[in-house]
Amino acid sequence: MNLMTGSTRRTFLKAAGAAAAGTLAAPYVQTAGSAGRLRLGVIDHWVPGTNEVLRQLLERWGEANHVEVTVDFITTIGNKLLLTAQAESRAGSGHDIFALEFHMVPMFKHRLIAVDDVVDDIVAAYGPIAELSRQAAFLDGAWRGGPSPVMNASAATVARRDLFLEHAEIDLTEWFPASDSRDPAKVDRWDWEAFGNAAAALHAAGRPVGAAISPVTDSSAWLAQLFASYGAAMVNEQGEIAADSDAVREALEYLTRLAEVMPDSVYAWDDASNNRWLISGTGSAIFNPPSAWAVARRDSPDVARHLWHCDVPRGPAGRFRAFNSIFWGIWDFSENQSAARDLLRYVAEPEVVVAMLEASQGYDLPLIASHYDRTTVWADAGPPAGGLYNYALRGDERTLTDGYPAPPEIAARISLQRVVPNLVARVTQGGEGFDDAIKWAENELEGVLRS
Amino acid sequence: MLPPLLRRKPAVAVLMCVPLFGLILGLVAYPFFHALFLATLNKAETAFVGLDNFSFLFGRQTFWMVVRQSLLFALVAVVFKALIGLAAAHAINTIPTKGQRKWRGMMLIPWVIPPALSTLGWWWLFEPTYSAINWGLTKLAVPAVPWLSDTFWARFSIILVNVWVGAPFFLIMYLAALKSIPGELYEAAEMDGAGPWQKFFYITLPMIRNIIAITTLFSIIVTLANFDIVRVLTQGGPLNTTHLFATYAFRVGIESGDIPLGAAVSLFMFPMLAILAFIILRNVRRRAASLA
Numbered sequence: 001m002n003l004m005t006g007s008t009r010r011t012f013l014k015a016a017g018a019a020a021a022g023t024l025a026a027p028y029v030q031t032a033g034s035a036g037r038l039r040l041g042v043i044d045h046w047v048p049g050t051n052e053v054l055r056q057l058l059e060r061w062g063e064a065n066h067v068e069v070t071v072d073f074i075t076t077i078g079n080k081l082l083l084t085a086q087a088e089s090r091a092g093s094g095h096d097i098f099a100l101e102f103h104m105v106p107m108f109k110h111r112l113i114a115v116d117d118v119v120d121d122i123v124a125a126y127g128p129i130a131e132l133s134r135q136a137a138f139l140d141g142a143w144r145g146g147p148s149p150v151m152n153a154s155a156a157t158v159a160r161r162d163l164f165l166e167h168a169e170i171d172l173t174e175w176f177p178a179s180d181s182r183d184p185a186k187v188d189r190w191d192w193e194a195f196g197n198a199a200a201a202l203h204a205a206g207r208p209v210g211a212a213i214s215p216v217t218d219s220s221a222w223l224a225q226l227f228a229s230y231g232a233a234m235v236n237e238q239g240e241i242a243a244d245s246d247a248v249r250e251a252l253e254y255l256t257r258l259a260e261v262m263p264d265s266v267y268a269w270d271d272a273s274n275n276r277w278l279i280s281g282t283g284s285a286i287f288n289p290p291s292a293w294a295v296a297r298r299d300s301p302d303v304a305r306h307l308w309h310c311d312v313p314r315g316p317a318g319r320f321r322a323f324n325s326i327f328w329g330i331w332d333f334s335e336n337q338s339a340a341r342d343l344l345r346y347v348a349e350p351e352v353v354v355a356m357l358e359a360s361q362g363y364d365l366p367l368i369a370s371h372y373d374r375t376t377v378w379a380d381a382g383p384p385a386g387g388l389y390n391y392a393l394r395g396d397e398r399t400l401t402d403g404y405p406a407p408p409e410i411a412a413r414i415s416l417q418r419v420v421p422n423l424v425a426r427v428t429q430g431g432e433g434f435d436d437a438i439k440w441a442e443n444e445l446e447g448v449l450r451s
Numbered sequence: 452m453l454p455p456l457l458r459r460k461p462a463v464a465v466l467m468c469v470p471l472f473g474l475i476l477g478l479v480a481y482p483f484f485h486a487l488f489l490a491t492l493n494k495a496e497t498a499f500v501g502l503d504n505f506s507f508l509f510g511r512q513t514f515w516m517v518v519r520q521s522l523l524f525a526l527v528a529v530v531f532k533a534l535i536g537l538a539a540a541h542a543i544n545t546i547p548t549k550g551q552r553k554w555r556g557m558m559l560i561p562w563v564i565p566p567a568l569s570t571l572g573w574w575w576l577f578e579p580t581y582s583a584i585n586w587g588l589t590k591l592a593v594p595a596v597p598w599l600s601d602t603f604w605a606r607f608s609i610i611l612v613n614v615w616v617g618a619p620f621f622l623i624m625y626l627a628a629l630k631s632i633p634g635e636l637y638e639a640a641e642m643d644g645a646g647p648w649q650k651f652f653y654i655t656l657p658m659i660r661n662i663i664a665i666t667t668l669f670s671i672i673v674t675l676a677n678f679d680i681v682r683v684l685t686q687g688g689p690l691n692t693t694h695l696f697a698t699y700a701f702r703v704g705i706e707s708g709d710i711p712l713g714a715a716v717s718l719f720m721f722p723m724l725a726i727l728a729f730i731i732l733r734n735v736r737r738r739a740a741s742l743a
Contacts, residue, residue, distance in 0.1 A: 078682075079706055086705050107708040214600075215688045215702075265579035267689040268600035277580055416707045425690050430602075443512050447703075447712070450507065451494055 036336045037068040038343060041088075041095035043081060043151045043326065044073040045360060046275075046291035048298060053359035054150055061346050067339050076101070076217070077271060082416075088331065096334035097343065099151070102136040102325045102401050103412035105144050112329040114142035118341050122146065122348040127370040132399045133325035135408055145327030146344035147367040149356040153289035154365060154399065155221045155322045156391050157195075160207070161308040161384070163284040167205040168198035176310035178379065178386020180394070187311065187395055192229065195313040196258050202284045203261035209285040210262050210277055212269035212421070213428065219269075219421035220402040221322035222287035227251050227420060228404050229315025234414050234423075234445055235406035241449065243423075243441045247317070249434050252427050259428035267429050279303055287312065287322075290363050290381075290388055297361075297383075305383040309391040323399035325367055350374050362388040413448045489714040496711060504715035513691055514716070517699045521720070524606070524695060525674040528613040532670060533663070535614065536621020543622070544629045555626070562619035570683040573612045577684065602692040605685050609693055612680050617670060624666045628659035661735045668731045675720055696720050 040058065045051050051073050062069030072095065074081045085104055088094030089111045100108065123129065129147060137145045164170045175186040199209045212219040227233065232247040259266075265273070274286040279296045281303050286292060296304035312321050328347065330340040346352065353371045357364050362381045366372060372392060381388035393399070402420075403411025414420070419441055426437040493500045508514045543554050561569060576583045577598035585595035598608050636654050645653070656663075678697035681687060687694035687702060694702070696716060704713015 082706060086708075215686050215691075263580065264597050265600050268579035268597075268605070268685065270686075273579060280581075282580075413707055413709075417702070422690060425688075429600075430690055440512055443510075447507070447511060447709075448707075450709075450712075 036339055038062065038070070038097065038336055038339050039095040040069065040071045040097045040099075040328075040343075041074050041081075041084060042071060042097075042099040042148075042328070043101075044075040045150060045363075046289070047294040047360045047363045050150065050356070050360045050363075054356060057352055057355060058343070058347075061343065065339070065342070067336075067343075069343075074099075092333045094331065094333075096336055096340045097328050097330055099148055100145055100327050100329050102133075102327075102408075103403075103415050105137050105327055105329065106139060106409040106412045108329065109139045109144045111332050112144040113332050113334075113337060114144065115146055115330060115341060115344060116143050118146050118344045119143040121345055122368070126348065126350065126368050129367050130323075130325070130369065130399070132323055132401065133327075133367045136325045136401060137327045139408065145329035147348055148326035148328050149347040149353050150360060150364050151324070151326045152365050152367055153324055153363055154391070154393070155218070155225065155287040155289065155312070156309045157285060157312055158278065158288050158290070158292055158307055158309050159209075159285035160278075160283075160303075160306045162306045163202060163205070163207050164198060164308075167207065167284075168201045170194070170198055172308045172310055173384075173386070176308070176390045178389035182395060188314075190311060190313050192226065192254055192258075192313045192315050196254065196261075199258060199261045199285075207282065207284040208262055210266055210269075210274060210283050211287050212271075212274060213259065213262075213266050213425050214269050215418040215421055216269065216271050217402075217415075218271045218274060218288070220415045220418060221324070223255075223420045223424060224400060224402040224404055224415075225287070225312050225320040225322045226255070226315065228320040228400050229313070229317055230254070231315075231317035233405055234403070234419055234441065235410050235449070237405045237407070239407050239410055239449065241442055241445045243438050243445060248438060250316070252424065252434050252437070255424050256428050259424075267425055278307070290361065290391055293387065294361050294363060301383075307387055308384065309388050311390060311395050311397055314396075319395070319397045320400050320404075321393065321397045322402065323365070324401070362391060365392060410448060414445070417444065417448060419444050419448065486714045486718055489711050490718050492711045494709050494711060500711075504711050505719070508712070508715055508719070513694075514699070516691060517694045517696060517716075518719070520606070520692065521675055521695045524610060524613070524677070525671055528610050528617065528674050529667060529670045531610070531614045532617045532621050532674075533667060535618040536666075537625050539618065539622045540625035540629055543626055555623070558622055559619045561615050562617070562623075566616050567679045567683060569616065570612055570680050573608070573615075574684055577608055599685055600689055602689060605689060605693050609680050609684055612684065613674060613677060616680070617674065620670065621666055624662055625659060628662040629655070632658045661738055664731050664735050668728055671727065672724055675724065 042054065045054070055071050058069050058071055061067070074084050076082075081099065081101065082104060084094075085098055085100065085108055088098065089108050100112075105112070119129070128134075133147070133152075137143055159172055161172045164172050174183075175190060176182065195209075202208055211222045213223070227248070230247050230251040232245065232251040233242045236242040263277075269277075274283070274288055275292040275295060277283040278286050278288075278292045279300050281300065290309060293304055293307045293309070296307060312319060328344055330337055330344070334340055348368070350371060353366055353368075354375045357366065357371075357375050358377050362377045378388045378390075378392040379386065401408075401411055402415030403413070405411075406414060422444070423437055423441040426432040426440060427434060430437075432440075489496070490504055491499055491501055493503075539558060543551055543558070546554060579597075579599050582595070582598060584598070589595055596604055598604050632655065636658075637650055640650050640654055675695070676697055677695055678701065681693050681695055681698045682701070685693040687698050691699075696719060700713040700716035702713075703716055704710045
């Protein structure tokens with residue numbers, strides 16, 4: 001189903017509805033628990049129109065199974081999703097099923113019921129869940145949530161192919177073609193130095209690249225992938241503070257140079273700033289899922305047709321892409337846990353996953369590898385044709401979460417306390433020496449590690 | 452016929468105060484003692500750790516930066532709110548009574564708009580990339596100002612918005628105080644040849660001293676506890692340099708999942724404010740007693 005070329009929202013919803021109908025006709029086995037009422041708190045999608053499709057699918061499931069389903073879409077802007085989860089977990093009331101970003105699962109694991117039976121069924125039917133995602137939700141020997149059909153996303157490079165070609169002499173469509181015929185030599189050249197050189201040229205041309213260095217999620221994500229590619233970590237796999245290292249200094253040294261050719265406003269950007277900046281036509285590259293492209297396609301088609309998604313630059317220690325795995329957990333105070341379990345099984349079915357991948361115009365990425373082969377949405381998306389092909393991981397990138405390689409619970413806190421963005425800003429904006437900034441980070445990390 | 456108990460005036464008074472006591476117990480006392488309780492627990496909220504959370508905070512660089520910032524923010528903002536409020540109250544007080552109402556109404560607008568909403572308006576003016584103010588400045592060939600991305604300007608911005616929101620409170624309190632000063636005092640002073648400054652320093656200020664003290668105390672408490680302005684404008688950035696007690700407690704407690712440490716941060720200002728309130732209220736009481 002090609003949703004990208006000439007499809008209106010009406011025809012698109014119709015198509016999604018057909019997918020839902022197909023799914024409902026599939027051999028879903030209704031259990032005794034499928035009745036009553038279910039309230040879901042899920043993430044308000046960045047891509048216009050996706051919420052409606054999800055609501056339609058869930059409500060149709062509810063109708064077919066005599067469950068009254070209500071869906072609340074909660075934005076992640078201003079951490080509202082996290083705040084709602086905090087409020088519900090402490091009050092012991094609220095939704096039955098709640099969407100949890102990777103860093104929220106460890107935080108609320110004590111209030112989430114184990115859903116091993118659900119995930120075992122899903123894995124048996126469709127294959128394993130990605131290892132990175134497993135680490136986020138398989139805690140203390142139990143699964144604390146089932147895979148979400150929406151909002152799993154990664155922070156790819158989203159660049160203006162026309163500006164990169166004109167000012168940096170890099171043809172991204174050639175380096176990262178919309179096919180499997182990559183030239184390994186060209187891909188290998190796509191490292192942070194090449195990116196930095198391009199950024200300098202684009203800055204000189206008045207079309208700089210930009211990425212937030214502020215206390216927001218986007219900052220943590222892109223800096224996590226850069227730090228990892230230099231082998232730099234705040235806390236190592238054993239849970240020990242590891243900020244005082246040559247690798248961290250190398251990463252900071254590189255960022256000092258890169259920050260000079262980015263706009264000063266990056267120190268105050270929120271999670272939507274990079275999108276607005278790219279869509280406005282001012283910027284030439286950001287690190288993001290395709291939401292900027294999806295909105296530009298609606299609001300600024302002249303910009304959208306030049307946006308090319310590709311791999312993250314590599315560093316001395318490899319190439320990493322930050323991946324946000326979303327899980328749907330069931331609160332232990334849910335009064336309809338049986339129906340909630342059934343719903344988690346349902347949303348992992350291929351028809352639902354594919355309907356949502358296509359509704360999100362390729363923004364979402366599945367947590368189960370086998371689901372990648374069920375749609376061609378990333379190849380079909382456009383204009384530009386093939387612009388999202390490399391948003392799905394195609395090359396040598398390894399996925400990570402913010403706080404990598406620390407254990408999940410510590411990684412979550414590193415991410416939420418914005419240790420890395422603040423460390424970087426102290427150097428690049430505050431002009432602090434590496435040693436002083438690292439000392440500050442170590443002091444913060446002591447707080448992160450306390451039990 | 453009322454039962455004998457209700458015929459006793461003190462009993463009726465106590466009974467009528469019960470809803471108020473209930474509100475105070477539920478919305479003030481319980482949250483306060485619960486916060487105290489939380490601040491004595493470990494991170495997982497499973498064990499009593501006494502004052503460990505406080506001693507842990509004292510070793511954190513960022514916490515001490517937040518202490519300094521909160522004091523700077525409160526002092527600067529309250530001074531400007533008081534000065535602007537006093538000047539505006541005087542200005543309005545000189546307008547003939549008939550025309551005063553519309554000015555009072557207009558001046559109160561910033562105070563009555565929910566701060567989260569009005570601050571959002573300010574955020575649009577300061578927006579890091581597309582600031583409306585900067586758009587105007589660049590049209591005038593003036594360089595853009597990094598309102599929210601530079602430490603100095605970010606602090607300036609949150610103080611400016613706080614002053615904008617809070618000055619009308621001072622205005623209305625001072626205006627009420629000015630109106631309560633008997634006109635005869637000024638007439639007598641004029642007959643003795645006193646000028647405007649002498650009247651201000653020897654009549655106005657002494658007569659409204661208690662109001663100034665109470666208003667300042669109240670404003671310091673509210674300003675130190677401010678949350679929404681920083682949350683909407685800067686989220687504590689850049690470099691944590693605009694965090695106040697409330698926003699830092701929120702970051703540590705709610706957003707990072709360390710509720711006991713967050714509770715300890717928010718309780719840190721309580722002893723300071725309690726001492727300040729004690730001193731100011733004692734002085735007010737003494738002055739009132741001496742006047743009586």
